[in-house]
Amino acid sequence: MTKLTIVAFDGTRHDLEVEPGSTVMENAVRNSVPGIEAECGGACACATCHVYVDDAWVAAAGQPSPMEEDMLDFAVDVRPNSRLSCQIKITPALDGLVVNVPERQG
Numbered sequence: 001m002t003k004l005t006i007v008a009f010d011g012t013r014h015d016l017e018v019e020p021g022s023t024v025m026e027n028a029v030r031n032s033v034p035g036i037e038a039e040c041g042g043a044c045a046c047a048t049c050h051v052y053v054d055d056a057w058v059a060a061a062g063q064p065s066p067m068e069e070d071m072l073d074f075a076v077d078v079r080p081n082s083r084l085s086c087q088i089k090i091t092p093a094l095d096g097l098v099v100n101v102p103e104r105q106g
């Protein structure tokens with residue numbers, strides 16, 4: 001298990017123990033973190049799982065794929081550290097990852 005913290009827009013921290021191989025989105029939905037709607041179920045086709053990766057984790061989380069980049073165009077208030085949380089797979093290298101949920105999706 002690795003640690004994942006998802007910070008909701010109101011500042012509430014969701015400190016989770018998660019399985020490597022799962023995605024950030026799956027863990028957000030499983031734990032009812034508000035603001036992650038994930039309408040497409042993780043197919044990189046909706047942008048309602050948009051998150052901001054904490055600055056300290058941007059390099060470790062990696063860059064979005066071209067497909068993810070295209071879908072991020074549909075997200076609101078996109079920033080350099082924006083990612084789609086269904087496209088961030090938990091690995092041991094991401095133990096301790098922190099992401100922030102935007103004010104609103106879509």
Ligand code: FES
Nearest residue numbers: 042044046047086
């Ligand atoms: S859940 Fe739809 S793009 Fe991530």
